[in-house]
Amino acid sequence: MKSFWKPIRLALAVSLIVAHVPAAIAATPNDQLVIGTSLVQVLSLDPQQGVDAKTIEILTNTYDRLVYTDNQNGNVIAPQLAEKWDVTEDSITFHLREAKFASGNPVTAQDVVFSLVRLMKLDQASAANFKTAGYSAANIESMVSAPDDRTFRIQFPKTVTPDALLYRMSMGVASVVDSVEVQKHVNNGDYGNEWLRTNTAGSGPFTLRRWTPNDLVMLEANKDYWQGVPTLRRVIMRHVPESQAARLMLERGDIDIANALSASDIGYFQNKDGFVIDRVQTGGFYVLSMNAGRKELADPLVRKAIANSIDYAGIEKTIVGAYGRARNVPVPVDWAGAIKNPDWGFHPEEAKKMLAEAGYPNGFDLTLKVVSQAPRVDMATAIQANLAEVGIRVTIQQGNGADIVAAHRARDFDLLIPQTSAYMPTALGALDNFAYNPDNSAEAKNAGNFVWRSAWDIPEISKLRDEANAERDVARRQALVTEIQEKFIAASPAVLPMFERFEPIALSKRVIGYSGHPMGMTRVNKITKSDAQ
Missing domain, CATH: 3.90.76.10 (Dipeptide-binding Protein; Domain 1)
Incomplete structure (x- = not known):
């Protein structure tokens, strides 16, 4: 009875969400841009603190x-x-x-x-x-x-x-x-x-008028901006985490842009009259972080077994969609210097043998923590099912951005699904999150370091990364970048790239001049809007 009613309750909840989206009275004004998004991870507006x-x-x-x-x-x-x-x-x-x-x-x-x-x-x-x-x-x-x-x-x-x-x-x-x-x-x-967590003190094209967490962000044009007055008088970011609700709002003109849709709802707008899809390559990845401080996950053979227990191709096709493509090397496949992907995938029999060799013929229990946000929740469910096939029993814990990020930074997890970005559009820029952990000790408290959070000690790779980062000879730097990637794969990483990450954004064709930025730094001060049809 429980398994029968659960999907019915979920379907009813979604239908109620969509039913309670306010009816559109008129299209959004030409001098305002309204964005439907998820604000769940907007925790601080201090520019030297906020990184979501x-x-x-x-x-x-x-x-x-x-x-x-x-x-x-x-x-x-x-x-x-x-x-x-x-x-x-x-x-x-x-x-x-x-x-x-x-x-x-x-x-x-x-x-x-x-x-x-x-x-x-x-x-x-x-x-x-x-x-x-x-x-x-x-x-x-x-x-x-x-x-x-x-x-x-x-x-x-x-x-x-x-x-x-x-x-x-x-x-x-x-x-x-x-x-x-x-x-x-x-x-x-x-x-x-x-x-500064709740105020702005910048010189940008807009100023903060209002921020209500998990509800609304309102920006007003800075009329004294040095580059000229923005074409838009106001920018509004509305918290619409439910994808079906955001899809309906975009379709009927309540919002101009939706940037937190599920893969299926992104697909709904593909080739649909009046809308366009901007698929932004971030250079980052969706990652399965494994806490190497846990006994089982400290073993490279166990980590390799997990890497060979995931149906990357199937998850890409059915869940990730426009949000990414399968890739286990932390450099986008079409970037200069990227090496070939290893032959990892859903190989349950091989994975079971690895687990048995590591001393876990009957598997073990883990908890997987994930932010309640598309597409990561569905990704977590698929990984849970995949790992069950090899005897690893996974319990999923969903949470808001503050909870999950805090757990990640405190090394308080078994498995966790974060996402990364590249700070510069090069192989070395993409690698930086994955190839550096100069001090793995708990006393270092280096929560800003992506690898440290997984307690994965990689002194040799870190040394190579230091050499590459300081090397001004391009050919020598590229050789080091190749070596870093090869050693990363050979070490069975505790920070496992699963999918190269894209940001698919659905826009009304009324929006003119929008171009998504790979690091999320999309400026809208020169955007214009055409009249509603």
């Missing part, structure tokens, strides 16, 4: 960085607050344009210094990419300087190349904050974090 994709989308439109990656031009580094820059053997010097924050305060090089020092001193997970480049809370103040109001200089550590540093400077965590405004709100030495 939806948070980055908000911060991208409320803050500027010195440079940005131009997704309209091959993701090359382009000027933003910096008009130009000079690269020497030991530093990059940026020359700033005249710009103002939303407060009216001028943007100065001192604000850039404050922002990067703040990033490292807060010492949040968001500082991970700068840490892997060699910056730290201890050395950052000696590495950055402002010779004058329009000149900012940052020194190279020995572990980073100029292009890798420039790509880091384009990330959301390198957003320039209004130091004068933020310092008015410092509380007990928190660098203004408590205030």
Whole structure:
């Protein structure tokens, strides 16, 4: 009886959700962009703290960085607050344009210094990419300087190349904050974090008017923006986590964009009149993280058995769809320097033999934690069924973004499904999350490090990654990148890439000029909308 009623209750719940979506009175106004999305992981709007994709989308439109990656031009580094820059053997010097924050305060090089020092001193997970480049809370103040109001200089550590540093400077965590405004709100030495979690202090094309967690984000045009007044007066992000509800809202014009649809609902809009699909390649992955601190998962043979117990092709076809493609090497298959995929897949008999050899002929029990968000929940259910075939009994625990992310950072899990992005559009940029863990000790408390969270100790791979990250000779760097990938596969990774990650976005054709950014940094200040038909 229980198995009979459960799907009926689920179907009834979905029908009630759709039934209670408010009826559209009129199409969205031409001067407003309304986005239906999931805001479940938007936990803080502090640009030196928030790293979730939806948070980055908000911060991208409320803050500027010195440079940005131009997704309209091959993701090359382009000027933003910096008009130009000079690269020497030991530093990059940026020359700033005249710009103002939303407060009216001028943007100065001192604000850039404050922002990067703040990033490292807060010492949040968001500082991970700068840490892997060699910056730290201890050395950052000696590495950055402002010779004058329009000149900012940052020194190279020995572990980073100029292009890798420039790509880091384009990330959301390198957003320039209004130091004068933020310092008015410092509380007990928190660098203004408590205030910036729910307020903005940027120079971007929009300002934050309202944020209600798990409900609504409203941005208003910054009429004094240095690049010109945005074409849109307002941007609204509505929390619509139920895919069927979002699909219905987009179809009848209640929203202009839906970016948290299930694979099947994305397919619904494929080739449908009045709509387009923007499938954005992120360079990141959906990952099965295994806690190598657990006895069973510390064994590489067990991890290899798990890697050979998953029907990647079947899950891609039936669940992941437009969200990804099967790939177990942490470099997208069509990126320069990517190696061939290993022959991993759903091989239950081979996996059972591996488990028996490892001392687990009868399998064992694990818990799999996952954010309640498409497509990861269905992915978890499929993996649960796959692993049951080889005797690994999995219990799924769903949770909100705060709960699951906290568990991941605290190493409080057996299995967990996170997602990654590449900080730069190169093989080395994609690898960075997977190939570096300089100190695996619990005392390191390096929660910002993706591999550390899985307690996977990889000193040899980490050393190779350091060499590659500092190598300026392109051919030598590529040889190191190839070696890293090969050793990663040979080690039966505890951070198992399963699917190269795409962000499929369904848009009304009324929206003109939208182009999704691979790192989630999609700006909308130049978007226009046509009249409703």
